[in-house]
Amino acid sequence: MTATVIDGKAFAAKVRGQVAEHVARLKEEHGITPGLAVVLVGEDPASQVYVRSKGKMTVECGMNSYEHKLPIDVSQEELYALLAKLNADPAVHGILCQFPVPAHLSETDIVAQIDPAKDVDGLHVINAGLLASGQKTLVSCTPLGCLMLLRDHLGSLSGKSAVIVGRSNLVGKPVAQLLLQDSCTVTIAHSRTKDLADVVRGADIVVAAVGRPEMVTGDWIKPGATVIDVGINRIDAPEKGLKEDGSVKTRLVGDCDYASCAEVAGAITPVPGGVGPMTIACLLANTVTACCRANGLAEPEGLTV
Amino acid sequence: MTATVIDGKAFAAKVRGQVAEHVARLKEEHGITPGLAVVLVGEDPASQVYVRSKGKMTVECGMNSYEHKLPIDVSQEELYALLAKLNADPAVHGILCQFPVPAHLSETDIVAQIDPAKDVDGLHVINAGLLASGQKTLVSCTPLGCLMLLRDHLGSLSGKSAVIVGRSNLVGKPVAQLLLQDSCTVTIAHSRTKDLADVVRGADIVVAAVGRPEMVTGDWIKPGATVIDVGINRIDAPEKGLKEDGSVKTRLVGDCDYASCAEVAGAITPVPGGVGPMTIACLLANTVTACCRANGLAEPEGLTV
Numbered sequence: 001m002t003a004t005v006i007d008g009k010a011f012a013a014k015v016r017g018q019v020a021e022h023v024a025r026l027k028e029e030h031g032i033t034p035g036l037a038v039v040l041v042g043e044d045p046a047s048q049v050y051v052r053s054k055g056k057m058t059v060e061c062g063m064n065s066y067e068h069k070l071p072i073d074v075s076q077e078e079l080y081a082l083l084a085k086l087n088a089d090p091a092v093h094g095i096l097c098q099f100p101v102p103a104h105l106s107e108t109d110i111v112a113q114i115d116p117a118k119d120v121d122g123l124h125v126i127n128a129g130l131l132a133s134g135q136k137t138l139v140s141c142t143p144l145g146c147l148m149l150l151r152d153h154l155g156s157l158s159g160k161s162a163v164i165v166g167r168s169n170l171v172g173k174p175v176a177q178l179l180l181q182d183s184c185t186v187t188i189a190h191s192r193t194k195d196l197a198d199v200v201r202g203a204d205i206v207v208a209a210v211g212r213p214e215m216v217t218g219d220w221i222k223p224g225a226t227v228i229d230v231g232i233n234r235i236d237a238p239e240k241g242l243k244e245d246g247s248v249k250t251r252l253v254g255d256c257d258y259a260s261c262a263e264v265a266g267a268i269t270p271v272p273g274g275v276g277p278m279t280i281a282c283l284l285a286n287t288v289t290a291c292c293r294a295n296g297l298a299e300p301e302g303l304t305v
Numbered sequence: 306m307t308a309t310v311i312d313g314k315a316f317a318a319k320v321r322g323q324v325a326e327h328v329a330r331l332k333e334e335h336g337i338t339p340g341l342a343v344v345l346v347g348e349d350p351a352s353q354v355y356v357r358s359k360g361k362m363t364v365e366c367g368m369n370s371y372e373h374k375l376p377i378d379v380s381q382e383e384l385y386a387l388l389a390k391l392n393a394d395p396a397v398h399g400i401l402c403q404f405p406v407p408a409h410l411s412e413t414d415i416v417a418q419i420d421p422a423k424d425v426d427g428l429h430v431i432n433a434g435l436l437a438s439g440q441k442t443l444v445s446c447t448p449l450g451c452l453m454l455l456r457d458h459l460g461s462l463s464g465k466s467a468v469i470v471g472r473s474n475l476v477g478k479p480v481a482q483l484l485l486q487d488s489c490t491v492t493i494a495h496s497r498t499k500d501l502a503d504v505v506r507g508a509d510i511v512v513a514a515v516g517r518p519e520m521v522t523g524d525w526i527k528p529g530a531t532v533i534d535v536g537i538n539r540i541d542a543p544e545k546g547l548k549e550d551g552s553v554k555t556r557l558v559g560d561c562d563y564a565s566c567a568e569v570a571g572a573i574t575p576v577p578g579g580v581g582p583m584t585i586a587c588l589l590a591n592t593v594t595a596c597c598r599a600n601g602l603a604e605p606e607g608l609t610v
Contacts, residue, residue: 129434133474169438187492
């Protein structure tokens with residue numbers, strides 16, 4: 001058996017297309033343009049790339065993008081003052097602070113400053129609580145992306161057994177909540193799990209989110225299962241030769257050993273090109289959702305939980 | 306094999322004893338007396354019994370009990386004004402509103418009015434969010450009671466496979482969070498789960514919280530497993546004959562068929578006398594915890610998560 005490849009890149013483009021349609025309708029019918037504010041502290045090169053990419057896609061979907069770049073030594077007071085201003089700004093429907101931030105700032109405390117209704121990263125403790133109690137919330141982007149891919153590929157998830165490998169607050173736990181809400185039988189496995197391979201082998205749906213390169217191998221997978229690989233790990237790839245500076249070239253791999261898993265699974269997300277592209281698409285979807293809620297309008301269909 | 310009976314009544318008395326010791330120390334060393342405020346709307350007889358019982362045990366542990374009885378037609382504004390007063394009162398460390406409330410009031414909205422730091426029932430969305438993200442919180446009483454019984458009986462729960470039958474916000478989901486935090490491999494099963502008996506049969510720890518009388522039978526239980534029965538169901542007991550008014554007598558049963566489960570399990574909680582008595586004990590424990598936190602003192606050992 002060779003697994004169907006779940007093309008996250010194509011699906012993310014489709015989601016962005018839906019976002020753009022909703023945005024066009026909001027403008028036309030209500031004169032409202034959703035706006036996303038991104039706050040970047042310091043000049044970390046990777047963060048700059050992410051922020052640029054988010055801003056570009058925000059604008060491509062017809063939304064307003066507000067970028068706020070703060071110096072690396074910005075005081076907590078100045079940062080919080082900016083967040084308070086964005087909370088109060090009716091043109092801003094979504095706010096995110098690009099992490100990591102310098103060590104003198106606390107990520108938890110920063111998130112707590114953001115209005116939960118504008119927390120499009122879905123990180124605020126109130127949003128975690130709403131998710132945990134099955135209420136309307138803003139769901140963090142990677143878990144939402146996993147759910148969208150699964151719903152798109154499988155249709156109803158009701159009654160399916162799902163094993164989530166990894167119990168992080170950012171991915172494992174919220175994915176578990178979402179799949180439970182969609183009536184999967186949900187198992188959360190982790191480093192302390194005994195007979196992990198056996199546990200995973202029982203699953204119709206496997207979500208790997210541990211951050212260990214190629215840990216899940218094909219013999220762990222039930223034939224025909226759907227595998228969602230959230231891991232993005234950079235490993236040495238000596239077969240690709242050396243870089244100009246003499247160091248070994250690298251490549252990205254997931255938490256699943258793609259080759260062996262793809263032989264057994266019914267469907268699998270590749271890395272890169274699987275879950276990764278969904279993250280920004282879901283950020284844009286959340287911004288539209290937040291905008292609709294702020295204006296008392298119906299939720300954008302297909303873009304929320 | 307005949308299961309060890311987990312005596313929740315005796316363990317709850319022990320917990321109340323620990324609470325009383327902590328309270329005595331708080332008084333002696335810091336001149337602080339923890340206080341629990343209970344709000345009762347209307348005159349539901351069962352609720353009156355619960356409130357009286359809570360008040361009595363609060364006082365027996367050396368704490369102050371404040372009972373507020375409001376008429377059944379109390380307005381939302383009056384109720385919220387009382388809650389605001391209790392939130393602001395430094396002598397009150399825990400607040401709970403006895404549910405159910407009359408239909409013109411919303412339980413969710415009432416809980417949202419209570420300061421999360423005084424929400425000793427652990428129902429506030431912020432407390433759910435803190436639990437979901439593994440932070441310090443006040444955990445609702447029945448789930449906390451289940452965890453205490455399991456820790457007392459099994460010691461470390463790390464690596465054990467736990468199946469929770471039932472996904473309610475009040476019990477199933479918070480129990481899952483707690484057992485995950487204690488490093489169990491956690492499965493949440495429910496009405497849509499396929500082969501439920503098979504799933505339960507894989508568990509070292511079974512927590513039954515569905516509210517269906519005697520649903521889990523002995524053939525679902527792995528030999529030696531620990532079974533925590535959260536259900537409290539009243540069923541007809543014609544074998545006990547008739548009441549004075551001619552109706553059939555009743556008895557309380559759990560979600561597990563006790564007789565057949567006790568033949569297979571290693572340990573099991575009875576109904577009544579298992580999880581039930583732990584609920585009030587944990588309410589008192591939470592009140593001491595909230596009091597210590599409010600005063601910047603160390604958490605009472607063994608009474609929190």
